Amino acid sequence: RLYRIASIPGDGIGTETTDAAVQVLEKLAEVSGKFAFEWDHVDWNSKTYREIGSYIPPGGIERLKKSDAIFFGACGWPDIPDHISLWSLILPLRHRLNQYVNVRPTRILRGTSSPLSSCVADPSALDWVIVRENSEGEYAGQGGTTHAGTPLAVGTEVAIFTRPGIERVMRFAFDTAAGRPRKLLTMVTKSNAQRHGMVLWDAVYDEVRAEYPDVAADRMLVDAMTCRMVLRPRSLDTIVATNLHADILSDLAAALAGSIGIAPSSNLDPTRENPSMFEPIHGSAPDIAGKGVANPVGAFWSAAEMVRWLGQGEAADRLMEAVENAAAKGARTKDLGGQSGTKEVTDAVCKELEGM
Amino acid sequence: RLYRIASIPGDGIGTETTDAAVQVLEKLAEVSGKFAFEWDHVDWNSKTYREIGSYIPPGGIERLKKSDAIFFGACGWPDIPDHISLWSLILPLRHRLNQYVNVRPTRILRGTSSPLSSCVADPSALDWVIVRENSEGEYAGQGGTTHAGTPLAVGTEVAIFTRPGIERVMRFAFDTAAGRPRKLLTMVTKSNAQRHGMVLWDAVYDEVRAEYPDVAADRMLVDAMTCRMVLRPRSLDTIVATNLHADILSDLAAALAGSIGIAPSSNLDPTRENPSMFEPIHGSAPDIAGKGVANPVGAFWSAAEMVRWLGQGEAADRLMEAVENAAAKGARTKDLGGQSGTKEVTDAVCKELEGM
Ligand SMILES: CC(C)[C@H](C(=O)O)[C@@H](O)C(=O)O
Ligand SMILES: CC(C)[C@H](C(=O)O)[C@@H](O)C(=O)O
Numbered sequence: 001r002l003y004r005i006a007s008i009p010g011d012g013i014g015t016e017t018t019d020a021a022v023q024v025l026e027k028l029a030e031v032s033g034k035f036a037f038e039w040d041h042v043d044w045n046s047k048t049y050r051e052i053g054s055y056i057p058p059g060g061i062e063r064l065k066k067s068d069a070i071f072f073g074a075c076g077w078p079d080i081p082d083h084i085s086l087w088s089l090i091l092p093l094r095h096r097l098n099q100y101v102n103v104r105p106t107r108i109l110r111g112t113s114s115p116l117s118s119c120v121a122d123p124s125a126l127d128w129v130i131v132r133e134n135s136e137g138e139y140a141g142q143g144g145t146t147h148a149g150t151p152l153a154v155g156t157e158v159a160i161f162t163r164p165g166i167e168r169v170m171r172f173a174f175d176t177a178a179g180r181p182r183k184l185l186t187m188v189t190k191s192n193a194q195r196h197g198m199v200l201w202d203a204v205y206d207e208v209r210a211e212y213p214d215v216a217a218d219r220m221l222v223d224a225m226t227c228r229m230v231l232r233p234r235s236l237d238t239i240v241a242t243n244l245h246a247d248i249l250s251d252l253a254a255a256l257a258g259s260i261g262i263a264p265s266s267n268l269d270p271t272r273e274n275p276s277m278f279e280p281i282h283g284s285a286p287d288i289a290g291k292g293v294a295n296p297v298g299a300f301w302s303a304a305e306m307v308r309w310l311g312q313g314e315a316a317d318r319l320m321e322a323v324e325n326a327a328a329k330g331a332r333t334k335d336l337g338g339q340s341g342t343k344e345v346t347d348a349v350c351k352e353l354e355g356m
Numbered sequence: 357r358l359y360r361i362a363s364i365p366g367d368g369i370g371t372e373t374t375d376a377a378v379q380v381l382e383k384l385a386e387v388s389g390k391f392a393f394e395w396d397h398v399d400w401n402s403k404t405y406r407e408i409g410s411y412i413p414p415g416g417i418e419r420l421k422k423s424d425a426i427f428f429g430a431c432g433w434p435d436i437p438d439h440i441s442l443w444s445l446i447l448p449l450r451h452r453l454n455q456y457v458n459v460r461p462t463r464i465l466r467g468t469s470s471p472l473s474s475c476v477a478d479p480s481a482l483d484w485v486i487v488r489e490n491s492e493g494e495y496a497g498q499g500g501t502t503h504a505g506t507p508l509a510v511g512t513e514v515a516i517f518t519r520p521g522i523e524r525v526m527r528f529a530f531d532t533a534a535g536r537p538r539k540l541l542t543m544v545t546k547s548n549a550q551r552h553g554m555v556l557w558d559a560v561y562d563e564v565r566a567e568y569p570d571v572a573a574d575r576m577l578v579d580a581m582t583c584r585m586v587l588r589p590r591s592l593d594t595i596v597a598t599n600l601h602a603d604i605l606s607d608l609a610a611a612l613a614g615s616i617g618i619a620p621s622s623n624l625d626p627t628r629e630n631p632s633m634f635e636p637i638h639g640s641a642p643d644i645a646g647k648g649v650a651n652p653v654g655a656f657w658s659a660a661e662m663v664r665w666l667g668q669g670e671a672a673d674r675l676m677e678a679v680e681n682a683a684a685k686g687a688r689t690k691d692l693g694g695q696s697g698t699k700e701v702t703d704a705v706c707k708e709l710e711g712m
Contacts, residue, residue: 143552
């Protein structure tokens, strides 16, 4: 089976971790013998923006639609305001490719450790999947500024929650929970203080919940949820939340599991009409870019999720096994308390794959 | 000096922890010998709402304005939707009394411990003051629902950020940072994804920052901020963020310091034209209400902040000393790993105050 993958390394360490992921994926294909990759190397990044004034050139979305999946590195550079780079690349891709869920698994990989004492004692206590609404809500993009540049300036951010938009991600979350051993879902909003769209989330949750009698579901406010994650990690399994809330909670989850450098994300179009997109949750990290020290594990885990989405579950498990073996044997970057560089970790993972 | 305090115990454990705080404050006044309290016991709560259809009766705000400060317990009960109870009591009070900053100190009290291994090793690593914008932003209250109750329903939440609103809280935060030994401020937004109001926050930050050359200030995105709090607590000191972001970050801070039950908050009108309001950050906790097990430390710490705001800094320090002594000697509720009830902790703190 041949998979056509569009890879968009982007900026900064995105290029380093994407290179590493491509190398590891090639090795995975080789050792599995069941599939191969054909790469479309897409060079949209902040350099392109400086040159042609946009990240995505005309026809860009159509080009991506020809692929089976997209692998994304990171995007943004200090000379371009972040809201411009993100709204010119990653956010339009999520929106235009109908990638309405963003899935973020978090657990404590072998060879890494959690800053929480409770999880040092028992790493299995933290094993979560965060399902993030990825197409609307606080990132709908509406709002504006009145009296800009004057002492009276007023800026608004308009979060838009549509019933179909909520329903589809809610069903996805219940399906995800139903497919996991504990069948546990926690739905997060801030409907006490935000009483319009957030209350609609609660209402849709109540309805969809009735369709899934085997899933044990409960509700939390986003502020209280951070406490539960820190103090009672084992009480959680699948989590569903809005675009902004889940963005915050998933970074927190990654930190509680040890490092943002290991965390993966999948931007999915569950209808499979468009290619889905896989990206580590780390950013372009200008401070460490070009030094060969970026942690490639977030990219590897994202690559594993991509391979799983493409139907190669066994190969995905194999890749994660290799990543964990390598980490357990000491191939760890600085953020995980180790001393290896990107290349050493990548080579160690390839070696594990070969030896399996 | 006689201080007139309006106390609003509210619902659930709010009544228990407020009673405890009143008792401790009376003892503090007695042992200090420099001031006394006159109480206005205000019985607005969910029972009142069920009876008269509102929490705040006509003339209520004027009644509160006669006090030097307000002590608040908690509000909300399961039979009344949270967005109704909160928008009928605590949020209107914050808005109508111009309490535009909410200050949330967090540190690891003696006798309590953090879930973070790094802070178990060194509790001084976590010592933060979170300054929360308390009057607008994501809690401005605007938004609505179109096609309500139909498959096409759309709900919006409109976050409103005004330049004067941002400026005043930003100055307060810089002043707070300037008054602390490390003179360190971290400003939090999500201006990469939210490009209107959040970008205005960033702009105001840049301007106000120029007025405070001695404060070392930096900027974070709210998602990345959660990681920094978990992984590099010592790198933070004073933090300023929007209404919603700081709400989330301050609950996280409380959990990282050990329990939401110890965390205080001050709703301040820095102009002192209106009374400020002091409340533990815990809610009404229907699950444990009436059992005498609620942690009163959040209420005691809030009481200490109130006394400090009233100008009695020495007495405030004394109260915190007593709270920490009592905890260190074992007077701790279950959430802190102890076995004491509300009354035992309260008595222990009073005893400490007497013995000082
Ligand atoms: C890059 C940025 C727009 C993004 C987001 O906030 O969605 C990132 O933080 C993420 O979590 O994927
Ligand atoms: C009670 C509720 C409205 C409140 C808030 O979200 O502001 C609470 O969570 C807090 O943090 O003070």
